[in-house]
Amino acid sequence: MQPPAGEPNTAAQRMVRLQMENRDIADARVLDAMRRVPRHIFVSLGSRESAYEDHPLPIGYGQTISQPYMVAFMTQALQLRGSERVLEIGTGSGYQTAILSELCSEVFSVERIPELSAAAEGTLASLGYNGVHLLTADGSLGWPQNAPYDRILVAAAAPEVPPVLCGQLADNGIMVIPVGDWRRAQEIIVARRTGMRLSMERSIGCRFVPLVGKGGFEA
Numbered sequence: 214m215q216p217p218a219g220e221p222n223t224a225a226q227r228m229v230r231l232q233m234e235n236r237d238i239a240d241a242r243v244l245d246a247m248r249r250v251p252r253h254i255f256v257s258l259g260s261r262e263s264a265y266e267d268h269p270l271p272i273g274y275g276q277t278i279s280q281p282y283m284v285a286f287m288t289q290a291l292q293l294r295g296s297e298r299v300l301e302i303g304t305g306s307g308y309q310t311a312i313l314s315e316l317c318s319e320v321f322s323v324e325r326i327p328e329l330s331a332a333a334e335g336t337l338a339s340l341g342y343n344g345v346h347l348l349t350a351d352g353s354l355g356w357p358q359n360a361p362y363d364r365i366l367v368a369a370a371a372p373e374v375p376p377v378l379c380g381q382l383a384d385n386g387i388m389v390i391p392v393g394d395w396r397r398a399q400e401i402i403v404a405r406r407t408g409m410r411l412s413m414e415r416s417i418g419c420r421f422v423p424l425v426g427k428g429g430f431e432a
Contacts (some may be wrong), residue, residue, distance in 0.1 A: 229244050233282060239289075243289045253265070254336060268280055274328065276422055277305070284312060287401065290403050298318055299317045299365070300355060300360075300362040305333065307337045309366070321359050323348045325350065325352055346359070353371070355375075357381060365386070370392065370420075374390060374404055375428035376428075385407065387406075395422065395430060
């Protein structure tokens with residue numbers, strides 16, 4: 214439920230306590246960001262009563278705002294300390310973008326759907342998120358002009374970890390991405406680059422919309 218103006222966001226606090234602290238989210242900075250960012254602002258008026266519940270919500274154009282726990286899990290896996298430059302693939306509503314902006318130096322976010330990118334830009338600006346750079350383009354190709362990135366978060370499922378995104382990851386960088394057939398369950402992959410070596414760790418199961426583009430699934 215949307216909190217009254219000027220009052221503590223008790224819905225967000227309850228979300229963090231029940232959906233994150235009671236599970237495996239332990240990064241204090243991530244938990245604080247999840248309490249601060251007003252999730253209800255990033256969903257449609259018709260979905261605001263459900264904004265802090267433990268499931269994804271539609272945001273139009275066949276896309277969703279991810280389940281709060283999944284946002285926290287993927288953000289925690291990035292191991293952000295505050296100075297990182299982060300590439301986000303799939304701006305969507307801008308909610309994950311705002312969470313990242315709370316935790317790093319700069320966010321470069323790519324969205325293929327112009328209407329979503331424009332709406333996210335307006336929402337983020339209205340909330341004062343100034344360290345965010347948005348681009349409407351094929352996110353499966355990343356944003357090479359500003360590479361390399363210390364961290365990459367992909368908010369759509371790819372058939373495999375895209376080599377083009379691996380090439381934009383800085384040394385000692387981390388990429389978090391859902392991988393698998395978008396019509397079935399997928400899994401989160403945490404990729405770490407050390408020099409020329411890329412190690413990949415399989416993590417939890419998930420369900421994401423497909424990463425559409427030259428480095429993902431066909432439209």
